[in-house]
Structure formats: structure tokens, C-alpha cells
Amino acid sequence: MTGLVEYAERHPWLTDAIVVAALLGSGVLGVHLVGPGDSRPEDVWVADAVTVVACLAVFGARTHPRATVVVTTVCAVVGGGLGFLLTPLLLAPVMVALYWLAVTTTSRTAWTYGAVTIVLVVGTAVGADIDETVALRSVGPALWLVLPLVMGSRSRLRDALLDAVRARAEHAERTRDDEARLRVTEERMRIARDLHDVVAHHLAVANAQAGTAAHLLRRSPELTQKVLADLQTTTSAVMLELRDTVGVLRNGGADEDGLEPAPGLARLPELIEACASAGLTVDVEVDGEPRELPAGIDLTAYRIVQEALTNATKYSASGSASLRLGYGARLIIAVANETRPGDPGAGRPGYGIVGMRERAHAVGGDLRVSDAGGRFEVVSSLPLHTPAATP
Structure with missing residues (x-):
């Protein structure tokens, strides 16, 4: 049945030709049909001609439904006026025209034309003879x-529903593709931030440690040996973290037994010690009562401090930096260091600052950077609780 419907939709002219041929056969039969006790009206040839015109007009029902309804209605009224019985056989062309009018136009237009057609046809069928058969002669054609x-x-509403379903499906498909591309972009940015945070910090510390070792090599071999040991620890740490990151990317997941917990503010002493081995003294000040933070905010706070101290390691003019953590309505992180006048790298917006700002915004916080009066400062405000996801 479905194949027949699809074939009819692909070959509308052939379908219309078959319908018209059937209408011609039924119309001619209706013209020559006479009720019991009734005589055949005269001018049969006129009725046959009118029937043929009405049937041929159906060819235009798809493209010109209003005109087709008018022509077929006039032909039916003429046939009824000649005294022929308006059976469904003679009304078939009008019925087909009304069907296509209802399919292709608005409901208001279809029922307006339909009401006028029903009044004209029923009025012709009833005529001036008001007897006991008037109800039958009026209700039947109506x-x-x-x-x-x-x-x-009903067919028009069904087609509209199918079109709406197809449109929603296409929109969902486009939305799914856009969402997939957005997720890929967000994941790529997250990986870029993680790689930058891991590699940039350790390499900056390693570079400073190597410079310190070269400076102390002849004057203090023992201290040089300690600095080189710290350098080895730093490079080992970056290799391990890179291995874990690449392993997650290659395997699509992580081995729970082989991963350490995500770093947080609890590892600040290790971070400050690494900076000290690179020649940066960090003065830490904590305001308020430290409290346990959600994992995402704890990691964000650690990465912001790590990147800010990495910048201080590279650009601090005095070899020192200050770190202030304030626990109040929000977590305030402030890292500051003195800069060298005319240093082109200090304060220049790079991937590190962009990454810190993106991390802060991702958890509902903010970050601002100032570079004035020979002092470079990074200040971030983070919520103490993970913000609720919006639906």
C-alpha cells in the first residue's frame, strides 16, 4: 500500500488520468441512471457533455482547486436543473475537487467554498417540490x-504534522552536529590549557634551575649538585604528567590505578618549594579559615597559582613574589611580583593569562591582571561552591 501511495505521488498526471477515467465512467452511468417509476429526462446529450466537462476539469484540481470547484459545481447544478438525479455518481467530480481544495488551501477557504457548493447543490436537488422525500434529497448530497x-x-493536517516532524528531526540533526563540534572545541581548549599548565610551569622552573646551577657551578659545587637534583626531579615530574596526559588521549580514558588525584591547594608547599629551587622566594599569606573546596574549584585555584608563580619565576625583578589567599564569601587569590622596567615579556598577554581567565570563568569566577608601577599582579575571585548547572 505504501508503495502504491509513493508511486501515485511520483506520477501525479498518471494518477489524475486514472481518476478522471473512473469519473467519466461513473458520470455517464449516473446520467443514464433512473429511479423506480421515474422517466429519463430529455437532453441526455447535454447532461453527458456537462459530465465530461466536469470530469476533465478535475485535471486542474491540484493546481487550481478553487476554479475546479466552481466548474464542477456549475456542471452539477446544470445536471440537476435538467432533472437528473444528483447521486454520488454525478457528484463525484465535485467531491474530488472539494478534497483537493481542502488539501491545498486553508481550512477557512475550503469550508467557505464547501458551504456555498452544498447550498447550491442541495437547493438544486430539492427544487420547488416539497414532499416527504425532501429530507432524503437534501441530506444525502450534503x-x-x-x-x-x-x-x-485530515490529509492536510497529517501532511503538516509530518512536515513538522521532519523539520524537528533536521533541526535536531543540525543541533547535534553543532553540539559535537562545540564539544570538540571545548575539549581541545581544555587539553591545550592542561598541557600549557603542566609544561610551561615545569619548563620555566627547569630553566631557572639550570641557570642557577650554571651560575653556582664553580663557586659552590655542593649547592650546584642540589640544584641539579631538583632539576632532575622537575624534569621527571613533567615527563610523568605528560605521559599521563598522552595516555588519556590515546586510550580515551584513564587507568584509575595509575593516576594520582587532581592537584589542589593542598599541594601548594610542593609548588612553593619548586619555585624556591628555581630561585623564587614566595611569601604566602592566608586570610580567613581555610576550608575544603570542591574538586573543580580546588584544581582551578591550584592551576591559577601555578601559572602566576610560573610568570613570577620568569619575570620577577627581585626574585620574590607574594601569594595571598583570602577565604570569605569567595576565595580570593592574589599573586604579585616586581617587574623589570622595559621587560617586553612581563605583563604581555599570552596563553597562560588566557588559560587562567578561561579556568576562572569556567567555574563561575573571574580574573584580572594589572601591570602598573613596576608591579605585576594577578587577582582571581572564585566561588567556594560549584555553581549549579543551568538546564
């Missing part, structure tokens, strides 16, 4: 003409 209007309206 019901036959209402039927195609109802079927056509």
Missing part, C-alpha cells in the same frame, strides 16, 4: 459533499 472536505482537511 453528506456526500461534507465527506471530501473532512478527508481533505
Whole structure:
């Protein structure tokens, strides 16, 4: 059945030709049909001609439904006026025209034309003879003409529903593709931030340690040996973290037994010690009562401090930096260091500052950077609780 419907939709002219041929056969039969006790009206050839015109007009029902309804209605009224019985056989062209009118136009237009057609046809069928058969002669044609209007309206609503479903499906497909691309972009940015945080910090510390070792090599071999040992520890740490990161990317997941917990503010002493081995003295000040933070905010706070101290290691003019942690309504992180006048690298917005700002915004915080009066400062405000996801 579905294949027949699809074939009819692909070959509308052939379908219309078959329908018109069937209408011609039924119309001619209706013209020559005579009720019991009735005589055949004269001018049969006129009725046959009118029937042929009405049937041929159906060819235009798809493209010109209003005109087709008018032509077929006039032909039916003429046939009824000549005294022929308006059976469904003679009303079939009008019924087909009303069906296509209901399918292709608005409901208001279809029922307006339909009401006028029903009044004209029923009025012709009843005529001036008011007897006991008037109800039969009026109700019958009216019901036959209402039927195609109802079927056509139902078909139009069904097609509209199918179009809406297809449109929603296409929109969902486009949305899914856009969401997938957005997720890929966000994941790429997250990986870039993680790699930068891991590699930039350790390499900056390693570079400072190597410079310190070269400076102390002849004057203090023992201290040089300690600095080189710290350098080895730093390079080992970066290799391990890079191995873990690449392993997650290659395997699509992580081995829970082989991963350490994500770093947080609890590892600040290790971070400050690494900076000290690179020649940066960090003065730490804590305001308020430290408290346990959600894992995401704890990691964000650690990465912001790590990147800020990495910048201080590279650009501090005095070899020192200050770190202030304030626990109040929000977590305030402030890292400051003196800069060398005319240093092109100090304060220049790079990937590190961009990454810190993105991390802060991702958890509902903010970050600002100032570079004035020979002092470079990074200040971030983070919530103490993970913000609720919006639906």
C-alpha cells in the first residue's frame, strides 16, 4: 500500500488520468441512471457533455482547486436543473475537487467554498417540490459533499504534522552536529590549557634551575649538585604528567590505578618549594579559615597559582613574589611580583593569562591582571561552591 501511495505521488498526471477515467465512467452511468417509476429526462446529450466537462476539469484540481470547484459545481447544478438525479455518481467530480481544495488551501477557504457548493447543490436537488422525500434529497448530497472536505482537511493536517516532524528531526540533526563540534572545541581548549599548565610551569622552573646551577657551578659545587637534583626531579615530574596526559588521549580514558588525584591547594608547599629551587622566594599569606573546596574549584585555584608563580619565576625583578589567599564569601587569590622596567615579556598577554581567565570563568569566577608601577599582579575571585548547572 505504501508503495502504491509513493508511486501515485511520483506520477501525479498518471494518477489524475486514472481518476478522471473512473469519473467519466461513473458520470455517464449516473446520467443514464433512473429511479423506480421515474422517466429519463430529455437532453441526455447535454447532461453527458456537462459530465465530461466536469470530469476533465478535475485535471486542474491540484493546481487550481478553487476554479475546479466552481466548474464542477456549475456542471452539477446544470445536471440537476435538467432533472437528473444528483447521486454520488454525478457528484463525484465535485467531491474530488472539494478534497483537493481542502488539501491545498486553508481550512477557512475550503469550508467557505464547501458551504456555498452544498447550498447550491442541495437547493438544486430539492427544487420547488416539497414532499416527504425532501429530507432524503437534501441530506444525502450534503453528506456526500461534507465527506471530501473532512478527508481533505485530515490529509492536510497529517501532511503538516509530518512536515513538522521532519523539520524537528533536521533541526535536531543540525543541533547535534553543532553540539559535537562545540564539544570538540571545548575539549581541545581544555587539553591545550592542561598541557600549557603542566609544561610551561615545569619548563620555566627547569630553566631557572639550570641557570642557577650554571651560575653556582664553580663557586659552590655542593649547592650546584642540589640544584641539579631538583632539576632532575622537575624534569621527571613533567615527563610523568605528560605521559599521563598522552595516555588519556590515546586510550580515551584513564587507568584509575595509575593516576594520582587532581592537584589542589593542598599541594601548594610542593609548588612553593619548586619555585624556591628555581630561585623564587614566595611569601604566602592566608586570610580567613581555610576550608575544603570542591574538586573543580580546588584544581582551578591550584592551576591559577601555578601559572602566576610560573610568570613570577620568569619575570620577577627581585626574585620574590607574594601569594595571598583570602577565604570569605569567595576565595580570593592574589599573586604579585616586581617587574623589570622595559621587560617586553612581563605583563604581555599570552596563553597562560588566557588559560587562567578561561579556568576562572569556567567555574563561575573571574580574573584580572594589572601591570602598573613596576608591579605585576594577578587577582582571581572564585566561588567556594560549584555553581549549579543551568538546564
